[in-house]
Amino acid sequence: MKKAVYLLLLLFTISACSKDKDPKPADNVKGNWALQTGEVKMNIFGSDSTNALDFSAGGIYIQIKENGEFESNLAIDMDSEGFFGKTSIYQSTYTLEGDYIEFKIAATNVANKIPIKVKIIDARNNELHLKMSKPEILEALNSLSQYVELADDLFIVSLFTSLDIILNFTK
Numbered sequence: 001m002k003k004a005v006y007l008l009l010l011l012f013t014i015s016a017c018s019k020d021k022d023p024k025p026a027d028n029v030k031g032n033w034a035l036q037t038g039e040v041k042m043n044i045f046g047s048d049s050t051n052a053l054d055f056s057a058g059g060i061y062i063q064i065k066e067n068g069e070f071e072s073n074l075a076i077d078m079d080s081e082g083f084f085g086k087t088s089i090y091q092s093t094y095t096l097e098g099d100y101i102e103f104k105i106a107a108t109n110v111a112n113k114i115p116i117k118v119k120i121i122d123a124r125n126n127e128l129h130l131k132m133s134k135p136e137i138l139e140a141l142n143s144l145s146q147y148v149e150l151a152d153d154l155f156i157v158s159l160f161t162s163l164d165i166i167l168n169f170t171k
Helices: 002-016 134-144 151-159
Strands: 031-044 047-054 061-064 069-076 084-097 100-107 110-124 127-133 162-170
Touching (some): 110 134, 127 134, 134 151
Antiparallel strands (some): 031 061, 031 162, 100 110, 110 127, 127 162
């Protein structure tokens, strides 16, 4: 009898701890998000470096809508320390794929939208944390290089052992 009680307790504990019902980060990305901070983490030739970025006074936002569309004033800005900056408000599209979201984003001095793929690190408690790693950054730069000369930028990024850009938003 004692074994049966322990077995039932074990089964109850296992079923109560099921993670299947937890929302995935992608389930919570829709809404109006204000860019607050960012980080650029890099490793080059064995040396680690992190640069903190403060966007809180910039008024940069992204409004992710239900229908695969978004409105924003966030743009790729090659002259910015953090790869991103502010532009005039525009409308574009996005797609969700697992823990990734791909935006067709504006770029300063370029008429076309550039696809960027970011990983959704977390999207809960009115916070959204997105991350671009070296492969996604190179992919975005390759797309952007169709419109502007980026050979030097592509070469420099290729030298990094690792490179991450993390963007932190609040509702």
